[in-house]
Amino acid sequence: MKDTLKGVFFRLPLRLSSLEKCYNNNESEVLKMNEPGLKKAMDTLQYLSQDSEARRLYEARQKYLHDEASMLGSAEMAGIKKVAKNMLDLNLDISIIIKATGLTEQEINALRK
Known part of the structure; x- marks a missing residue:
């Protein structure tokens, strides 16, 4: 379990920089495919930016x-x-x-x- 968490935190800066790159360069579809777990993060960000009815x-x-x-x-x-x-x-x-x-x-x- 510790090794798994260590791996997640080690890759976190890469994932965050990829997410930032995605929004800066409109490469969301490519990054979703290349970064595991990134799709869920992007979906969550999209959810948070929706209006109250959505x-x-x-x-x-x-x-x-x-x-x-x-x-x-x-x-x-x-x-x-x-x-x-x-x-x-x-x-x-x-x-x-x-x-x-x-x-x-x-x-x-x-x-x-």
């Missing part, structure tokens, strides 16, 4: 995307638990259920109730 729409879209991802994650977990419950009903060994579903032994035991 910002409200942007925030609503971000909330929708977050909610959708959360629902998909919940649905996936529900499906995994259903499979684990079916495997329990078939009297499969708990170690097999753990390997097949990725659930912990405690989570599987809770499904027995």
Whole structure:
């Protein structure tokens, strides 16, 4: 983790200078492709410079995307638990259920109730 953070901070001046260059020379599309992570920073800057209605729409879209991802994650977990419950009903060994579903032994035991 420390090495990762060190790498990010080491590259930060390069990224900032690239971002400045982008706005000074109108080379945004080229830089977006060449600098990883720069697209997100540029999108954020664009967001911050929008008017209040555009910002409200942007925030609503971000909330929708977050909610959708959360629902998909919940649905996936529900499906995994259903499979684990079916495997329990078939009297499969708990170690097999753990390997097949990725659930912990405690989570599987809770499904027995």
